[in-house]
Amino acid sequence: MKGTTFEAILLxxxxxxxxxxxxxxxxxxxxxxxxxxxxxxxxxxWWSLGPNRVLGAAAVAxxxxxxxxxxxAxxxxxxxxxxxxxxxxxxxxxxRLAWTRRLKLLAAVAATIVAVLVGLASLGGLEVAAxxxxxxxxxxxxxxxxxxxxxAPLERRLARRFVTRASAKLQSIHPTxxxxxGSYGKTSTKGYVxxxxxxxxxxxxTPASFNNRTGLAxxxxxxxxxxxxxxxxxxxxxxxxxxxxMCEWVVPDIAVITAVGPVHLERMGSEQRIARAKAEILRPxxxxxxxxxxxxxxxxxxxxxAQGKRVWRCSARDRYADVCVLDRDGRLQVFVAEEHRSEETxxxxxxxxxxxxxxxxxxxxxxxxxxxxxxxxxxxxLIDLPVAPHRRQVTTGQTxxxxxxxxxxxxxxxxxxxxxxxxxxTTDGNRSIVVTPGMVELGxxxxxxxxxxxxxxxxxxxxxxxxxHTNAAGLLAGARQGGSGADVLRVTTRDRxxxxxTEQAGPGDVVLYENDLPDHFP
Numbered sequence: 001m002k003g004t005t006f007e008a009i010l011l012x013x014x015x016x017x018x019x020x021x022x023x024x025x026x027x028x029x030x031x032x033x034x035x036x037x038x039x040x041x042x043x044x045x046w047w048s049l050g051p052n053r054v055l056g057a058a059a060v061a062x063x064x065x066x067x068x069x070x071x072x073a074x075x076x077x078x079x080x081x082x083x084x085x086x087x088x089x090x091x092x093x094x095x096r097l098a099w100t101r102r103l104k105l106l107a108a109v110a111a112t113i114v115a116v117l118v119g120l121a122s123l124g125g126l127e128v129a130a131x132x133x134x135x136x137x138x139x140x141x142x143x144x145x146x147x148x149x150x151x152a153p154l155e156r157r158l159a160r161r162f163v164t165r166a167s168a169k170l171q172s173i174h175p176t177x178x179x180x181x182g183s184y185g186k187t188s189t190k191g192y193v194x195x196x197x198x199x200x201x202x203x204x205x206t207p208a209s210f211n212n213r214t215g216l217a218x219x220x221x222x223x224x225x226x227x228x229x230x231x232x233x234x235x236x237x238x239x240x241x242x243x244x245x246m247c248e249w250v251v252p253d254i255a256v257i258t259a260v261g262p263v264h265l266e267r268m269g270s271e272q273r274i275a276r277a278k279a280e281i282l283r284p285x286x287x288x289x290x291x292x293x294x295x296x297x298x299x300x301x302x303x304x305x306a307q308g309k310r311v312w313r314c315s316a317r318d319r320y321a322d323v324c325v326l327d328r329d330g331r332l333q334v335f336v337a338e339e340h341r342s343e344e345t346x347x348x349x350x351x352x353x354x355x356x357x358x359x360x361x362x363x364x365x366x367x368x369x370x371x372x373x374x375x376x377x378x379x380x381x382l383i384d385l386p387v388a389p390h391r392r393q394v395t396t397g398q399t400x401x402x403x404x405x406x407x408x409x410x411x412x413x414x415x416x417x418x419x420x421x422x423x424x425x426t427t428d429g430n431r432s433i434v435v436t437p438g439m440v441e442l443g444x445x446x447x448x449x450x451x452x453x454x455x456x457x458x459x460x461x462x463x464x465x466x467x468x469h470t471n472a473a474g475l476l477a478g479a480r481q482g483g484s485g486a487d488v489l490r491v492t493t494r495d496r497x498x499x500x501x502t503e504q505a506g507p508g509d510v511v512l513y514e515n516d517l518p519d520h521f522p
Contacts (some may be wrong), residue, residue, distance in 0.1 A: 458479040
């Protein structure tokens with residue numbers, strides 16, 4: 001293979017750059033659940049950010065020049081890819097690579113794609129091979145996405161044996177299955193259901209957010225034991241058909257839909273499609289528990305009832321729903337409709353639960369009543385209902401300030417509710433601080449929803465701390481419309497936001513951390 005020293009150097013430099021770039025984008029692939037297309041989406045976000053535009057332009061210019069025969073210019077492209085994008089480090093602060101079996105396979109396939117293409121290009125000489133290597137270094141996000149698409153069928157086949165084992169185990173133990181889905185509120189409701197049933201039944205919930213096909217199989221294989229009476233299964237989805245496939249082998253007796261909202265709108269396209277995808281959980285179930293405060297679930301409830309299913313309509317507004325939980329400044333009043341309660345019961349319970357989403361509590365109460373837990377037992381258990389971690393969790397910080405931790409699974413409705421909790425906990429003369437990177441995966445409504453939240457936050461709080469770049473434009477626009485004179489501060493990372501809060505907030509002050517994004521978000 002003939003060529004010059006410059007071409008050999010460019011070939012080596014481009015391959016090194018491809019490796020460094022690959023480490024970054026493999027991390028994105030892992031954090032985004034190995035979904036093909038996600039890497040290129042995040043690459044666009046990073047390379048379109050501020051100085052990264054200049055660095056990206058330099059990479060493209062160097063690539064074009066190298067392709068036209070100006071070999072040394074290709075080193076500019078290689079250097080840009082190796083160093084950039086700025087702000088997106090190799091190791092990561094919150095989302096470091098875990099070299100699992102799946103990631104190793106993905107990396108091997110991506111490396112093979114690069115090796116094969118460079119090898120084929122070398123048939124045309126060292127100059128062509130060097131140019132091809134430079135092109136591939138610049139296009140590593142595309143390579144990783146291609147590797148994700150190639151490995152996806154294999155991963156499904158590899159997972160099938162675990163699913164088969166889990167299905168057999170589930171059938172042999174044969175617990176009652178309570179399946180829970182929703183745009184948000186799944187994990188909280190799962191925790192509430194588990195708490196209300198424990199003591200009356202042997203209950204096993206899926207851990208953490210094990211809510212996809214592989215996670216459910218793992219939860220069953222590792223946690224389900226003989227004698228389990230209730231299996232509480234959280235089910236998530238990124239598209240139509242996923243929940244239906246899970247319900248083929250985790251067949252729900254009781255199906256719960258906590259809400260339908262714009263979460264994952266970027267992938268799903270519309271709330272109508274989200275509602276249809278979530279409603280797949282109802283097909284095999286005989287009982288449906290639905291939050292009818294979510295407008296998209298009203299027709300779902302009517303359709304389920306028309307199909308002969310037993311339907312529990314749950315609400316935080318409608319006093320005449322089957323289960324209604326009214327939130328009176330953190331004091332929850334639980335009501336059950338006449339046909340679902342004992343004769344002497346009007347209000348099932350009145351409990352102090354600041355931060356607990358009322359509709360999630362209502363859905364959990366409906367499940368417990370459906371399974372025959374006595375109302376008086378439910379009332380007693382509601383008193384110490386556990387707070388879901390990082391979901392409007394109220395604690396005291398090291399400086400004495402009150403901390404509202406709402407950093408998990410932020411959504412428009414929940415974010416506004418968290419501001420209401422902030423307002424209730426803030427006393428006159430004290431600071432109220434909102435720290436947020438905004439909300440994501442809201443499709444073409446993302447800017448508008450973040451602007452709406454920031455407008456309300458600026459009206460409610462004394463300080464608004466905007467973290468990162470992803471939603472900065474929308475949040476700043478909304479803050480300017482807030483009209484209350486809240487001080488607005490921008491920081492690049494959550495660590496810097498926490499450091500600022502530690503310096504500024506003391507006893508009597510209240511701080512809301514609304515959402516937290518891993519550092520593969522710009």
